[in-house]
Amino acid sequence: MASLKELLEMALRSEIDSMNIYKKASENVKSAILKEKFSFLSKEEEKHRVLIENIIRMKYPGEEINIPESTEVPLPRVTVTEKDPISKLLTQAMDAELASSKFYEEISKKFDDDKGTLMLYLSSVEMSHYYFLKSERELILNFENYDQYFEMMHIGP
């Protein structure tokens, strides 16, 4: 069974992967609005990486951090290519956020200090991302012209 430190290192891998996926998505999508949203998510995951790295350093001072190559267990990876529709990326990213949220909730129980709270914080933030992605998928699956509908949110009568 993985130690708490190993679980945290898996979380680091997952946050780095997610950050890169969102960053790439922000570079590839045409819609300026989606670009901005993926860029926001990428920065969020970067903040989580820093937070987890700091937690590891505080809990295991002086110890080396070994980020694993892969986190396929227990965290699913996003495997879409640039040719796939954006809705597929959103679906996979949603699955990854949901799994991360559960993962952090589990990890939180393994702490005997207030750092467990920070894990519950991350668990909720990932759920927030899940619904953020779900809302975007709702629009993308149902409207051909995403930007046009989004404009309705910005331009008053």
Add this chain to the structure above:
Amino acid sequence: MASLKELLEMALRSEIDSMNIYKKASENVKSAILKEKFSFLSKEEEKHRVLIENIIRMKYPGEEINIPESTEVPLPRVTVTEKDPISKLLTQAMDAELASSKFYEEISKKFDDDKGTLMLYLSSVEMSHYYFLKSERELILNFENYDQYFEMMHIGP
């Protein structure tokens, strides 16, 4: 029973109330980070107000929009004062977001066109806010010095 137009007008009232509550909260909290987060939520609700207003104008062209005084049924209101702890405001705001999310999901079924999708979009966005608030409450309930812990997310080693 309320007509679809009346339900949308209730939604307008709710979004205006939420916007004002988040705006006031952003002015009253001391933490610069929380200030920014409440300000973000306030702007989100303002965008929703514009979206719903545009949907009403498209669906009921030329008709007057009558925003009700109150939405206590079915949407709960935030009733905290400045003297209450911020965690109480967060709890009430979470309840309001959850109720709004369910409300939009219900309304979405009453549309026979693609505007129902926009309601599902709003429903997911409010769930995203719910977890966003939940994550903040997690920190606030457990840490006396909120800002100090939040800095861990921003400052790398």
